[in-house]
Amino acid sequence: MKHINLEVEAGKVTVFIGPSGSGKTTLLRTLNLLQLPTQGTLQVDGIQATAGAIQKQTIQQIRSHSAMVFQQFNLFKNLTVLKNVTAALVLNKQLSNADAEKRAKEVLEKVGLLEVADQYPNTLSGGQQQRVSIARAIAVRPKVILFDEPTSALDPELVESVLNTIAALAKENITMVIVTHEMAFARKIGDQAVFIEDGEIIAKGPAAQLLSGTVPGRISSFVNSLNTTTVA
Amino acid sequence: MAFDWSYFFKAFPQLFSYIPSTLFMAFLAMALAVILGIIVALLQASSITFVRNIAKIYVSIFRGIPTLVQLFIVYYGLPQIFPVFKGVPALMTAICGLGIKQSAYLAEIFRAAINSVDQGQIEAGLALNIKYPKLLIHVVMPQAVINAIPATSNTFISLLKETSLAFTLGITELFAQGKMLAGASFKYFETYVAVGLVYWLLIVVITWGQHLIEKSLNKPYRRFVHVPNSSTRFIRNPGKQANLETH
Numbered sequence: 001m002k003h004i005n006l007e008v009e010a011g012k013v014t015v016f017i018g019p020s021g022s023g024k025t026t027l028l029r030t031l032n033l034l035q036l037p038t039q040g041t042l043q044v045d046g047i048q049a050t051a052g053a054i055q056k057q058t059i060q061q062i063r064s065h066s067a068m069v070f071q072q073f074n075l076f077k078n079l080t081v082l083k084n085v086t087a088a089l090v091l092n093k094q095l096s097n098a099d100a101e102k103r104a105k106e107v108l109e110k111v112g113l114l115e116v117a118d119q120y121p122n123t124l125s126g127g128q129q130q131r132v133s134i135a136r137a138i139a140v141r142p143k144v145i146l147f148d149e150p151t152s153a154l155d156p157e158l159v160e161s162v163l164n165t166i167a168a169l170a171k172e173n174i175t176m177v178i179v180t181h182e183m184a185f186a187r188k189i190g191d192q193a194v195f196i197e198d199g200e201i202i203a204k205g206p207a208a209q210l211l212s213g214t215v216p217g218r219i220s221s222f223v224n225s226l227n228t229t230t231v232a
Numbered sequence: 233m234a235f236d237w238s239y240f241f242k243a244f245p246q247l248f249s250y251i252p253s254t255l256f257m258a259f260l261a262m263a264l265a266v267i268l269g270i271i272v273a274l275l276q277a278s279s280i281t282f283v284r285n286i287a288k289i290y291v292s293i294f295r296g297i298p299t300l301v302q303l304f305i306v307y308y309g310l311p312q313i314f315p316v317f318k319g320v321p322a323l324m325t326a327i328c329g330l331g332i333k334q335s336a337y338l339a340e341i342f343r344a345a346i347n348s349v350d351q352g353q354i355e356a357g358l359a360l361n362i363k364y365p366k367l368l369i370h371v372v373m374p375q376a377v378i379n380a381i382p383a384t385s386n387t388f389i390s391l392l393k394e395t396s397l398a399f400t401l402g403i404t405e406l407f408a409q410g411k412m413l414a415g416a417s418f419k420y421f422e423t424y425v426a427v428g429l430v431y432w433l434l435i436v437v438i439t440w441g442q443h444l445i446e447k448s449l450n451k452p453y454r455r456f457v458h459v460p461n462s463s464t465r466f467i468r469n470p471g472k473q474a475n476l477e478t479h
Contacts, residue, residue, distance in 0.1 A: 032359055063361035074356035078374040078452055088360035091370060120452040133356070140360060 001026055001199040004040065008192070010143070011173040015186040015207055018196035019222065024179045027196065028146050031177060032066045033059045045143055064092075067137035071149040073129040075121040081108065081132050082117040085139045094140070107135040111165050127158030131165050144175040151182060183226045187211045195219050240422040243413055247406060247430050254406040255434070257327055258392040264331030265391070266384075269338025276343050287339070294336035300397050303329045307401050326398040334391050338384065345380035346372060378449050385442040389435050396431075406430060 001023045008014045016024040029035035030042065037051040047061045076084050085104035089095045095103060108114045111131040121129050130150055137145050150166065151159040163185050170176060170189045180186050186193060190207030203210060203219055213223045275287035294302070307325045311317040349372045357367040399408035410427035414420045 034355055034359060060361055063359060066359070068356070068359035070352060070356060072352050074350070074352035076353055076357070076371045077350070078371060080452075087357070087370070088362055091362050091366045092360075122453050136356075136360070146359075 001030075003200055006194060006201060006204070008144075008175065008177055010045075010175050012191040013170050013176045013178065013189050013207075014192045014194060015190035015211075016177065016179040016194050016196055017181075017183075017186060017211065017219075017222070018202075022196045023199040024196050025148050026199075028148055028177060028179050031144075031146055032063050032068060034068075065143045066146060067140050067142040067144075068146045068148065069130070069133050069137050069150050071152050073121070073126070073133045073153070075129055075133055075136070077121055080118050080120055081113065081124070084121065084132060085136045088136070088140050100139075103139055104135070107139045108132075110138070110168075111135045112161075125158060126154045127161045130154065130158075130162045134162070134165055134169070138169065138174070142174070144177065145169070147176065147178040147180070149179050149181065151180070181226060183211060183223055195222075236419055236422050239417065239419050240426055243410075243423055243426040244430070246413060247409060247426060250404065250406045250409045251430065251434065253404070254392070254395050257323070257330070257395045257398060257403075257405065258388070261327045261330040261334065261395070262388050262391055264328065265334035265338050265387070268332060268335030269342055272335060272339035273342035273346065276339065277346065291336045291339055294333050295340075299330065299333050299394055300400065302333055303397060303401060322398070322401040322403050326395070326401055326403055330391055330394055330397075333394075334387055337387050337390075341380050341383040341387065342376070345376040345383075348379050349375045378446070378453070381442065381446050381449070385438065389438060392434060392438070393431060 004027065006027075016028060018024050026035055030037050031044070033042070033049065033054065036054060037049075039051045041051065042049045042062075044062045045065055047058060047065075049058050049062065075081075076087060079087060082101060082104050085107060086095075086097070086100035089100040089103060090097060094100075105114060105117065108117055111134055113128060113131055113135065116124060116128065116132075121132065124132065130153075134145075134150075147166065151162050154162060159182070163182060166176070166178070167185075167189050178186070178190070187207055190211070192204060193207035193210040194204045195202045195210065197218070209215070210219060211223050213220050272287050272290055275283050276291075278284050278287070297305075303326065306317075306329050307320075307322060311320070353371055354364070354367050357371060358364065395405055396407035398405055399411060404412075407427060410423050414423035417423065
């Protein structure tokens, strides 16, 4: 990745769009330092990380304000849905067991999965697992949630429930950065769209406009190609 | 000469009385092997090359030398060079020797078991700011244990049989007792068949225990769910069904 200069506004939804292998996920993973940058600086809510001199403490500070939702859900397989959601709260000693469970039930209710709280991830559908992982993310009350292709691993019929869950969160003014190939969704909930290709940001701007498919050039040809595949 | 059935059956009670000593050795040696195995497996995962190499050499040596030779080195050899080892009971030598040897195998099994836990879960934990050691304890280890059980049971089965080598250090256990019975009666075939059957019986019981443990530990990972208000019915793949309801 090179020449990255990007600002994400608090409370807004930023969507990363671009062809596979362009570096969208890498950039997203740099935002919570799962991927360490080799150059440049990252600033999250006043915490600054400069490549080459990133302290453990800085990483923890940044991660304590963020949460991530993965393409492959990455739920803790040995824990029940409820324990998946309480894990960070309890292990990081943020809440007592009882309070963590109370919080977990609230967020599970929000994603419509309270009834499976005592089941193990493996007993759930992909869509349900992803909604649990969203619940796990919002349970820590992060300032920003990073979504890495949250619907790419799902059966088409299960995509909608996950997108609806994310869209509902967008209304609550949580800062979100979403890597997605769901164009219609990106247009609808995105405030800012960032088009990435070959490790560079090619364009950024209001999502509705940038992803409308009417801007002449590369972006529209990409957007339109995805639009047609969705219809087909 | 015909098979002496009556002698054969009478041999069993005399052999059974040595099962406890065989099991005692096997369980203690296994406990030692598990502890050392975990330590060596963790050393193998160290980020320090020197530490990793020590662990590799450990595994290589104790896997590479025959058990009997290892036992003889420790029991007969060590005291000659280091007088401190003089007077160490044979039983302790056997337990330590067998334990250390099997720990080298277990270290490899544990390493593979830890590696086979999907790394995405660790990333998910790190992204939630959970510290790595905590993830190791609460997420990785519980899953690694399940992965490790079949191979670990195999190791235990080998270990149990290898306790028969302890007779070479003068310890009277199951096989030693068989040897004495056979020597006294000259009925080698009957006696050793009986000895073999007793070992086999022990291993059948252990294998059965392993299945029970696996079954109970595997519960979270099965795609079945218990249907409330019914003690007998299980439905397969409930995810899809429940999902239809929530739509």
